[in-house]
Amino acid sequence: MNYCSNCGAPVSRKVPPGDNLPRFVCETCQAVHYQNPKIVAGCIPEWEDKILLCRRAIEPRYGLWTIPAGFMEEGETTEQAAAREALEEAVTDVEITALYAVFSLPHISQVYMIFRGRMRAPDFKAGSESLEVRLFHRDAIPWDSLAFPVIHETLKRYVKDRSEGGSSVHVGIVPPPPRK
Amino acid sequence: MNYCSNCGAPVSRKVPPGDNLPRFVCETCQAVHYQNPKIVAGCIPEWEDKILLCRRAIEPRYGLWTIPAGFMEEGETTEQAAAREALEEAVTDVEITALYAVFSLPHISQVYMIFRGRMRAPDFKAGSESLEVRLFHRDAIPWDSLAFPVIHETLKRYVKDRSEGGSSVHVGIVPPPPRK
Numbered sequence: 001m002n003y004c005s006n007c008g009a010p011v012s013r014k015v016p017p018g019d020n021l022p023r024f025v026c027e028t029c030q031a032v033h034y035q036n037p038k039i040v041a042g043c044i045p046e047w048e049d050k051i052l053l054c055r056r057a058i059e060p061r062y063g064l065w066t067i068p069a070g071f072m073e074e075g076e077t078t079e080q081a082a083a084r085e086a087l088e089e090a091v092t093d094v095e096i097t098a099l100y101a102v103f104s105l106p107h108i109s110q111v112y113m114i115f116r117g118r119m120r121a122p123d124f125k126a127g128s129e130s131l132e133v134r135l136f137h138r139d140a141i142p143w144d145s146l147a148f149p150v151i152h153e154t155l156k157r158y159v160k161d162r163s164e165g166g167s168s169v170h171v172g173i174v175p176p177p178p179r180k
Numbered sequence: 181m182n183y184c185s186n187c188g189a190p191v192s193r194k195v196p197p198g199d200n201l202p203r204f205v206c207e208t209c210q211a212v213h214y215q216n217p218k219i220v221a222g223c224i225p226e227w228e229d230k231i232l233l234c235r236r237a238i239e240p241r242y243g244l245w246t247i248p249a250g251f252m253e254e255g256e257t258t259e260q261a262a263a264r265e266a267l268e269e270a271v272t273d274v275e276i277t278a279l280y281a282v283f284s285l286p287h288i289s290q291v292y293m294i295f296r297g298r299m300r301a302p303d304f305k306a307g308s309e310s311l312e313v314r315l316f317h318r319d320a321i322p323w324d325s326l327a328f329p330v331i332h333e334t335l336k337r338y339v340k341d342r343s344e345g346g347s348s349v350h351v352g353i354v355p356p357p358p359r360k
Contacts, residue, residue: 001185001186002185002186002187002188003183003184003185003186003187003188004183004185005181005182005183005184005185005191005204005213006181006182006183007182007183008182008183008188008190010188011185018308021253024185033185034251035254036218036219036251036252036253036254037219037252037253037254037256038216039216039217039219039291071214071216072216072217072291073201073216073217074215074216074217074289075286075287075289076217076284076286077284077286077353078282078284078291078351079284079351080286098351099282099349099351102258102279102282102293104256104257104258104259106255106256106257106260107255109254109255111219111252111258111293113282113291128198169279169349171258171259171278171279173257
């Protein structure tokens with residue numbers, strides 16, 4: 001951030017009066033511009049013993065597999081955001097059935113909110129951000145070709161829970177991947 | 181938003197290529213400025229059969245009671261944010277023990293993430309944003325003086341759960357209060 005989005009004057013980085021963290025502050029109109037973490041909402045679309053994964057047609061991680069997920073938009077609920085992403089990326093209609101996991105990724109200031117979703121029919125195809133969309137049995141998830149550590153963590157727990165019958169909500173932190 | 185925070189030129193509201201929602205877009209440097217919901221993280225600080233509430237020293241809802249909660253900051257986890265708010269608003273040290281509720285407030289684009297927190301000692305006092313802080317038995321919550329509908333909904337479910345022994349994570353929507 002270089003300029004005030006309210007008045008267009010240059011901003012500076014300083015701790016506003018009564019605050020304890022540096023913010024972008026406009027010296028001209030006095031606006032304080034807060035920056036906050038973003039929610040990534042997604043779901044695990046389920047059909048019988050299979051789940052639906054999308055192969056990414058966009059960077060980062062072009063060509064790798066993920067669940068439908070993306071930034072939550074203003075004016076929607078977390079469940080609506082998760083169902084919308086399934087519709088956009090996998091062109092499939094899901095009923096959101098339960099919250100499955102809340103993972104904080106503090107190194108990139110994101111919070112993933114992942115739900116389980118029941119596919120209303122085995123109908124799907126690649127949306128504009130997917131190269132292909134495919135149902136995978138829980139025993140055949142492409143572990144070596146998953147797009148992000150948070151997806152790996154989610155599906156690892158999911159497969160274990162489904163095999164053991166567990167179903168509590170997972171809350172945790174997913175650290176950055178190790179540097180290569 | 182009136183001006184581009186990147187280059188300072190005026191922004192316009194339009195649907196960017198490949199998108200399906202209107203965004204603030206800079207015609208000069210082409211930056212797209214997304215706006216997303218914010219997370220309000222908080223906790224129910226517990227000490228024996230009581231919970232700790234704060235009476236607000238700030239607007240909105242000056243003088244009314246709430247649990248410690250506030251906007252999550254960049255670089256922290258949801259649990260860290262919830263514990264930090266308890267420290268700032270009630271000057272109490274809590275161990276976050278479980279996610280309790282996730283409530284979407286789509287009319288103001290906020291998502292409340294509320295945890296249960298075990299107070300490490302019955303030590304507390306009013307932080308700078310509180311007029312007073314007090315332990316309330318679950319039978320003596322000041323229902324008519326709570327600050328926000330989402331706090332009312334949270335505590336109503338909490339009291340019921342504690343009396344019945346339930347403990348699942350609540351996920352839901354809290355609509356705007358009825359107009360007076």
